[in-house]
């Protein structure tokens with residue numbers, strides 16, 4: 457297949473606004489690619505390289521050679537060149553990489569050059585496209601989208617799923633199963649503004665669990681060996697000897713368990729989130745004085761040979777209770793009485809925790825999705841939004857990037873909808889950090905505003921949602937303020953415009 461097809465599809469997807477039309481364009485391109493090249497095409501159309509990083513910086517993309525006349529470059533050739541560039545090392549490697557990039561671009565037409573430069577510079581990165589891409593794979597392969605999504609959550613990446621679907625259809629997708637030792641995308645929660653509304657969305661009886669502001673942990677026990685993964689599927693086992701020791705005590709040989717890690721003070725109240733974050737961050741070196749973490753387990757996905765992903769919530773919880781002692785389990789109350797649920801919520805908040813998660817007793821574990829089976833309720837409204845642009849500060853903040861333009865994800869278009877701006881809540885340290893970080897993400901700058909690639913996720917607190925004619929979604933946040941950055945989340949995991957409407961009533 458020629459790269460020209462991929463470049464053209466990428467442009468069509470960027471220019472069309474309808475979800476259906478985008479899916480159709482992606483599906484046509486994948487159909488043409490076929491099983492072998494599909495993973496490469498999936499990656500390129502998501503703005504990524506299958507090789508991830510190949511060490512090509514902006515400098516190597518500045519001087520573009522004259523274009524070729526005819527579109528002859530193939531996807532396989534581009535992929536092979538990227539692999540070659542990624543393998544360059546040692547003395548003279550910068551020059552050699554440049555040479556390879558120039559050689560590749562010299563064989564591309566003007567339109568293809570434009571696509572390749574934007575692909576290499578990261579400008580096309582589109583995490584929010586995962587949902588559309590899953591649908592496109594389903595359409596190209598003629599299989600149900602739910603099967604593709606399920607394989608995706610089990611595998612954590614769409615490339616191999618595309619190959620299996622295109623080669624062997626639904627049968628190929630059935631080959632993806634939970635493997636102990638390979639992390640799956642964790643199930644996520646929807647949000648409701650109150651306990652009553654959360655109960656309103658579920659059956660009469662539901663479970664209410666504390667929501668701790670810690671770090672998600674997926675614990676795999678394979679033949680007695682314990683491994684711990686974060687929600688971004690990074691392994692952090694080495695950093696957590698006390699957690700590994702606690703899990704080793706459990707009477708299981710093979711299991712996949714889900715829970716939350718948190719640093720607690722002697723009185724049982726949580727340390728600030730940063731303390732837990734520092735213990736689990738994959739990039740930090742050694743801790744000066746490690747604060748012990750406590751593990752609270754709340755789910756089980758696999759137990760000694762049996763997959764429990766499809767078992768109802770109540771059954772998984774019962775299985776968990778059989779193998780995990782109470783002090784390692786998330787406090788949980790099963791009730792049909794909203795007053796009892798509210799008492800549980802009040803207790804969690806009084807102990808310094810974030811709120812509760814109300815969980816359905818009958819839904820399966822919908823990995824990787826913000827399913828309707830879990831609904832979080834917090835006393836204050838927060839959202840994870842994506843920074844779309846940022847304005848230079850004035851006065852004390854001059855020279856610093858300050859006022860953030862905030863966007864929610866729009867699953868319909870695969871893009872983002874702006875909901876407002878804020879410079880509140882930013883400490884000096886955060887201002888310095890975001891100035892550095894957002895500069896690296898810049899794509900364009902006008903007088904006061906730096907427009908950035910929509911990649912950085914920030915957690916925002918706000919008082920409510922107001923109708924607005926100024927913003928494209930028709931709503932704006934009231935009194936938005938920054939709580940913290942969420943480097944553990946990708947833009948694809950940011951909150952959607954529908955979540956924004958569901959966490960708080962829209963005021964006139």
Ligand SMILES: Nc1ncnc2c1ncn2[C@@H]1O[C@H](COP(=O)(O)OP(=O)(O)OP(=O)(O)O)[C@@H](O)[C@H]1O
Pocket residue numbers: 642643644645646665666667668669670671672687716754786813832838840
């Ligand atoms: N009892 C619990 N059940 C499920 N998740 C819990 C629980 N307690 C804490 N959590 C945390 O809450 C998260 C689920 O909420 P959500 O899917 O909205 O993620 P989130 O956006 O990171 O949440 P938030 O930003 O509101 O903390 C989980 O990833 C987990 O880290």
